Amino acid sequence: MGRKRIRDIRNEELIEATVIAVHRRGYSVVTMAEIAREAGASAASINYYFGSKEGLMEATMRHLLNKLKQAMIREYATATTPRERLYAVMNANFDDTLFEVAQCSLWMQFWASAPYSQRLSRLHRINRHRVRSHFLAELRRLLPAEGVETARQALQCYMDGVWLQAAQSDGPLDPTKARLAAHRVVDLVIS
Amino acid sequence: MGRKRIRDIRNEELIEATVIAVHRRGYSVVTMAEIAREAGASAASINYYFGSKEGLMEATMRHLLNKLKQAMIREYATATTPRERLYAVMNANFDDTLFEVAQCSLWMQFWASAPYSQRLSRLHRINRHRVRSHFLAELRRLLPAEGVETARQALQCYMDGVWLQAAQSDGPLDPTKARLAAHRVVDLVIS
């Protein structure tokens, strides 16, 4: 128990450090030593906890995906109509806990390297599929069958595109504004 | 004259090889030796022509941006109305010469690493700005002032998002279909 707790604390610290270090230096060039320094630990201890650099990256990805899942649950709890549930998907993706430069940056780096890592691409596929299902379920209730796929693609691509741009931003992001803009896009698409 | 020609031929061969090799192995792990083998040359000769790995990557990026520029010119030549010019932007981005998996993949890798390289981020900024201007110019003629920015963001993010998804695809892409879908999104946004 006490033992478990220490492990969890370290895990979280190291993952936080990974987000920061990868954002600062780039996924492809960041070193274990840099991440370790950011966390106030040693490179060796990261391997003790995560087995390898790839293991750390996978854990970090899981951490972000989990945040997204939590946000989804929160948002869906109060959404009742199809339109509200579309808003909910957007709200979750642009949640205050997720929509910040360092995390968007990391997300994009993962995207870029997912095709070259079994472990990452699996996570990536699962997540994409879940978002897709959510969109489809609501859109089917709002649009004629032949318009559903176009609308879904428009929304999902928009979402991805916003993350992509956010990752390039040099100032801090405004999640509230992002959510509002996303609502307007939803309205546009289902009007 | 003759001298120039050889250099250009090599440049093109090496850039083609770079696209293929980076797509196959990933930007962060591909080695000079792999690119060289793909081109039937040696790693040393790449340095002879491009100075460094980063130089090669920049040249490859320039090559893609140039393709995009050519496509834009081609498409704009026949577009007369604002709506047609919006179509033209989309057509250029999803042109047959550009919209294929290996190139989308490369594009995304550049996106991800642009923030960490002066030379790449400069190219990236210029390109993004150009696309932005094109969209704005046409949208201002079609929409009330307060709707322009939302529409522009929706279109530009959509475009980025499609590229992003295309890069993950395992089958070949269908540029014609992509252009049609993009037209529908344009229609949706300016309706």
Place this chain on the structure above:
DNA sequence: AACTATTTTTTGAATGGCCATTCAAGTTTC
């Protein structure tokens, strides 16, 4: 055409540095 000089191109091998991972030996926690 033939031959040479000059420039351009190509490459194998060496260089030097970097970095993930391992490990043995400590330190802390229970």
Place this chain on the structure above:
DNA sequence: GAAACTTGAATGGCCATTCAAAAAATAGTT
């Protein structure tokens, strides 16, 4: 005292880049 945790230093491999020397193309000369 045992198990969990931590780390400095060593290991081993990899890779971009350089360099010197060869090969190929080109120009110049007769």
